[in-house]
Amino acid sequence: MASASPRRRELLAQLGYPFEVAPSRFEERAEGLSAYQTALAFARGKAREVFSRHPEAIVLGADTVVALGDEIFGKPADGEDARRMLRKLSGKTHSVFTGVCVCSPRGTRESVVETRVEFYPLAEELIERYVKSGLPMDKAGGYGIQDGYPLVKGVKGSFTNVVGLPVEEVGALIAALGGEKC
16 A cells, blocks of 8 residues: 555555555645546556555555645645635535555556535634644545544545545455455
């Protein structure tokens, strides 16, 4: 797996495939790309970079971005950036795109999964408490649906996609390239 994300590790483990973590050295740059294109380009770049070092392996690369209209939210730069993101998402429905790319000696398969997420209107006190917890800092959009804070009113699509890895899609891509479970 071309990611050091603890959430992705947990989700991939649920699928039952043996795996090792080999963080990618791919540099994320995405000027002028849509959220969909950004997620796919970053997933592809991560997978290909790690596959170039491990050409005998099946390598999974993934990247998640949050989009509100044309605005893309990656991981917040700092607490103020997290507050800004949460305020913009408050009371609105946004999209979470996760690009997935699996490279193997048998070929490459890739996909992007979109999930629509509706936020409750967020009180300033809740935003402040959440940001001070430190939880938003390593997550696209400045939030984690699994963090236990009352942010999300509803989800249309894959819940695990919002966490960071659409397990159903990943399982299908790995199986298509000959991956074997434990």
